[in-house]
Amino acid sequence: MESQIFDLSMIWAMIIAFAVIMYVLMDGFDLGVGMLFPFAPDEDARDVMMNSVAPVWDGNETWLVLGGAGLLGAFPLVYSILLPALYIGVFLMLAGLIFRGVAFEFRFKAKTSRYLWNWAFAGGSYLAAFAQGVVVGSYIQGYKTEGLVYAGGAFDWLTPFTVMTGVGLMAGYALLGSTWLIMKTEGYIQQWAYRVAPWLLAAVLGVFGIISIWTPSVDPSAYERWFSMVRWIWIFPLLALFFAYQIWSGLRKRKEVVPFLATMAMFFSTYFALLWTRWPYVIPPNFTLWDAASAPGSQLFLLLGMLFVIPIILAYTAWTYWIFRGKVRVGEGYH
Amino acid sequence: MDIVDLSRMQFALTAMIHFLFVPLTLGMAFLLAIMESVYVMTGKQIYRDMTQFWGKLFGINFALGVTTGLAMEFQFGTNWAYYSHYVGDIFGAPLAIEALMAFFLESTLFGLFFFGWERMSKVKHLAVTWLMAIATNLSALWILIANGWMQYPIGSEFNIETMRMEMTSFAEVLLNPVAQVKFVHTVSAGYVTGAIFMLAISSWYLLKGRDLPFARRSFAIASAFGLAGVLSVIVLGDESGYEAGEVQQVKLAAIEAEWETQEAPAAFTLFGLPNEETQHTDYAVKIPAVLGLIATRSLDEQVPGLREIKENNLKRIVRGQQAYDLMQRIRAGDKSATTLEAFNAVRDDLGFGLLLSGYTDDVLNASPEEIAAAVEATVPKVWPLFWSFRVMVGCGMLMLLLFACAFWHSARRTPDKPKWLLKFAIFSLPLPWIACETGWFVAEYGRQPWAIGEILPTHLAVSSLSVSEVWFTLISIAVLYTIFVIIEVWLMTKYARKGPSSLHTGRYDLETTHVQEA
Numbered sequence: 001m002e003s004q005i006f007d008l009s010m011i012w013a014m015i016i017a018f019a020v021i022m023y024v025l026m027d028g029f030d031l032g033v034g035m036l037f038p039f040a041p042d043e044d045a046r047d048v049m050m051n052s053v054a055p056v057w058d059g060n061e062t063w064l065v066l067g068g069a070g071l072l073g074a075f076p077l078v079y080s081i082l083l084p085a086l087y088i089g090v091f092l093m094l095a096g097l098i099f100r101g102v103a104f105e106f107r108f109k110a111k112t113s114r115y116l117w118n119w120a121f122a123g124g125s126y127l128a129a130f131a132q133g134v135v136v137g138s139y140i141q142g143y144k145t146e147g148l149v150y151a152g153g154a155f156d157w158l159t160p161f162t163v164m165t166g167v168g169l170m171a172g173y174a175l176l177g178s179t180w181l182i183m184k185t186e187g188y189i190q191q192w193a194y195r196v197a198p199w200l201l202a203a204v205l206g207v208f209g210i211i212s213i214w215t216p217s218v219d220p221s222a223y224e225r226w227f228s229m230v231r232w233i234w235i236f237p238l239l240a241l242f243f244a245y246q247i248w249s250g251l252r253k254r255k256e257v258v259p260f261l262a263t264m265a266m267f268f269s270t271y272f273a274l275l276w277t278r279w280p281y282v283i284p285p286n287f288t289l290w291d292a293a294s295a296p297g298s299q300l301f302l303l304l305g306m307l308f309v310i311p312i313i314l315a316y317t318a319w320t321y322w323i324f325r326g327k328v329r330v331g332e333g334y335h
Numbered sequence: 336m337d338i339v340d341l342s343r344m345q346f347a348l349t350a351m352i353h354f355l356f357v358p359l360t361l362g363m364a365f366l367l368a369i370m371e372s373v374y375v376m377t378g379k380q381i382y383r384d385m386t387q388f389w390g391k392l393f394g395i396n397f398a399l400g401v402t403t404g405l406a407m408e409f410q411f412g413t414n415w416a417y418y419s420h421y422v423g424d425i426f427g428a429p430l431a432i433e434a435l436m437a438f439f440l441e442s443t444l445f446g447l448f449f450f451g452w453e454r455m456s457k458v459k460h461l462a463v464t465w466l467m468a469i470a471t472n473l474s475a476l477w478i479l480i481a482n483g484w485m486q487y488p489i490g491s492e493f494n495i496e497t498m499r500m501e502m503t504s505f506a507e508v509l510l511n512p513v514a515q516v517k518f519v520h521t522v523s524a525g526y527v528t529g530a531i532f533m534l535a536i537s538s539w540y541l542l543k544g545r546d547l548p549f550a551r552r553s554f555a556i557a558s559a560f561g562l563a564g565v566l567s568v569i570v571l572g573d574e575s576g577y578e579a580g581e582v583q584q585v586k587l588a589a590i591e592a593e594w595e596t597q598e599a600p601a602a603f604t605l606f607g608l609p610n611e612e613t614q615h616t617d618y619a620v621k622i623p624a625v626l627g628l629i630a631t632r633s634l635d636e637q638v639p640g641l642r643e644i645k646e647n648n649l650k651r652i653v654r655g656q657q658a659y660d661l662m663q664r665i666r667a668g669d670k671s672a673t674t675l676e677a678f679n680a681v682r683d684d685l686g687f688g689l690l691l692s693g694y695t696d697d698v699l700n701a702s703p704e705e706i707a708a709a710v711e712a713t714v715p716k717v718w719p720l721f722w723s724f725r726v727m728v729g730c731g732m733l734m735l736l737l738f739a740c741a742f743w744h745s746a747r748r749t750p751d752k753p754k755w756l757l758k759f760a761i762f763s764l765p766l767p768w769i770a771c772e773t774g775w776f777v778a779e780y781g782r783q784p785w786a787i788g789e790i791l792p793t794h795l796a797v798s799s800l801s802v803s804e805v806w807f808t809l810i811s812i813a814v815l816y817t818i819f820v821i822i823e824v825w826l827m828t829k830y831a832r833k834g835p836s837s838l839h840t841g842r843y844d845l846e847t848t849h850v851q852e853a
Contacts, residue, residue: 055446069431076423083412084798098402105398
């Protein structure tokens with residue numbers, strides 16, 4: 001029995017980790033496009049930028065729903081401690097996502113108020129990205145709990161460290177967005193994206209570097225993890241640096257697809273490093289994933305559903321991207 | 336106001352605003368699929384234009400439905416943390432499946448529906464539209480399974496070891512009769528909403544004498560679809576009454592203001608003024624035997640009244656006191672067989688002990704006044720339920736009348752519909768929303784004082800937040816959502832006024848004249 005719970009919870013943790021990274025990568029690039037909005041060369045470019053993500057943003061965002069609902073079903077304790085702990089932060093993130101989602105629909109249909117929706121789209125993207133980065137930072141920091149209830153303050157999640165992770169994720173999403181645009185656009189918009197991307201890459205590397213140095217002082221166990229126990233963990237930051245180099249050289253050689261793929265790979269490596277730093281704690285520093293798991297029956301049942309449906313989701317998601325393959329052009333209004 | 340009231344207000348606000356968008360999505364998705372099917376089968380361009388124009392209005396609505404839904408999903412954790420912890424095992428399952436089976440499908444297909452017209456063959460696009468319609472309905476199914484379980488929690492039991500509810504039978508949760516009935520009732524209400532929306536706007540064109548071929552076809556499709564929908568709503572509404580008579584007797588008694596158990600078969604109170612003070616309905620207009628027929632499908636079974644229900648609940652609270660006390664002892668380490676056995680004998684009434692804990696610090700030795708207060712609380716206030724139920728039914732009947740007339744006139748294929756009918760249709764536009772909102776109010780307010788029927792009282796379900804945090808989000812949500820609703824209505828009006836000319840095909844009225852779109 002024990003070993004069965006062990007396995008199920010582990011698989012579940014992996015599924016949720018998968019949903020989270022899918023969310024980060026997929027909604028990441030469309031949030032990034034939103035963040036680059038104010039800096040776009042002109043209004044035509046904004047149309048193209050928005051059109052490049054309009055058919056897919058909604059599906060991308062659903063990975064967040066899956067992560068949330070999966071947590072509630074498989075690790076109810078995480079849901080019931082983390083969300084009150086991050087109360088205002090989660091609210092800001094949702095408000096950002098709502099603004100942004102609505103802006104997609106409303107911007108194309110508005111005329112005089114169009115500039116307002118530009119701001120809603122950009123502002124919502126910044127807010128959501130920042131709030132998500134803060135969540136990551138707060139996870140590294142850990143949460144104060146008493147019994148099975150969050151016992152910290154309303155703004156424990158907002159510290160200099162989490163602000164830094166918030167900025168880091170914003171920079172990362174913007175980089176994803178700019179490389180996405182390199183892939184999906186052409187002409188002067190693409191040229192602009194080529195110019196922006198290296199700066200964003202530099203910002204990402206800088207901020208991630210600071211966070212890496214800062215983390216051990218926020219979370220002493222991280223130091224242990226990295227310097228005394230497992231050496232092979234160093235493969236992840238090395239991989240991240242390797243992919244960062246790929247981005248850079250891809251940009252220099254004016255490659256169109258490589259920078260985007262390499263950015264995703266860099267994110268992926270960083271994400272693994274982060275997970276390993278905190279493994280197996282889901283509510284650090286007190287609860288591991290096994291402490292937080294729901295009953296094995298519930299987990300098993302849901303698991304069967306997941307394993308069956310996730311491949312189908314991936315298949316039709318891939319099909320959608322295939323349908324919308326190719327460059328988005330100026331004046332090619334979908335609406 | 337305390338944290339419980341604030342959290343309830345916030346949830347009610349988000350849920351009710353979310354449900355302004357949902358029924359329209361549910362109904363319009365199928366209407367779009369029907370119109371596009373006609374296009375693919377007949378090849379007539381006008382049906383494609385219809386799909387695209389009504390699709391535009393559908394799109395304005397869809398984005399808000401999705402994003403407000405996302406916000407609700409997280410609220411279970413942010414504001415109802417103990418609830419999530421206590422029942423996440425069970426409640427989370429349908430939500431997760433909803434995300435997997437429905438949410439993903441509808442949000443992915445949404446993009447394909449709008450942007451894929453030129454990128455797919457006709458038949459593929461049609462398949463996308465149908466799948467999108469089915470996905471929205473599947474989404475409703477899983478959400479209502481979750482909600483049905485809150486109303487009538489079967490297939491689960493309390494685990495004293497983990498202090499949580501755990502699932503014992505997924506099949507029971509899935510096939511929960513309350514959920515099944517609610518599902519059909521709710522999606523049908525959505526179909527009616529979509530149909531009225533299309534009918535009202537088409538009627539407006541007909542009244543103005545513009546875009547006649549477009550409006551007539553839309554009118555005909557909406558009236559047929561709406562008639563089927565409204566009949567289904569009413570039949571399933573009656574079925575809900577029967578289910579409530581079986582498993583949610585408190586709600587039924589409160590809706591009907593049945594203070595005392597009547598002789599079978601019970602009379603149905605058509606109207607009246609429920610008076611909480613005297614526990615009596617003043618000026619009641621009654622129809623003999625109808626309530627008994629609806630609730631029990633028989634002439635000899637009784638429908639329990641509120642007084643009898645409260646008397647019964649008093650007994651359950653007394654057993655709940657024991658259950659609560661035994662639970663505390665087991666938690667403290669007393670795992671002896673006698674204690675466990677004693678607990679198992681009264682475990683079904685643990686919820687009532689938890690309810691009492693909201694009225695006293697010492698559950699086992701609660702004073703008679705405290706117990707009496709808890710007993711009173713087991714029954715929701717009567718007049719809000721009584722009236723909102725009647726408003727809902729009244730709207731339903733008006734819509735039945737409207738669709739019957741509209742369908743009759745379209746079936747006769749009269750080219751010109753009478754003016755009174757067109758005006759009736761236009762003024763009926765708010766009815767489905769009023770009916771949906773009052774209906775949900777009946778369902779959820781009628782569930783009080785429970786978050787999970789007779790298992791977890793609402794006051795225990797909340798998160799440990801500060802009052803100011805919840806005030807902040809409550810006010811922000813109220814302001815934001817109000818702005819979004821206003822913008823949505825404004826945009827809808829703008830596009831409804833433009834009509835099919837907004838497609839820029841050159842085939843419709845207004846296009847050659849003054850209206851130009853950016």
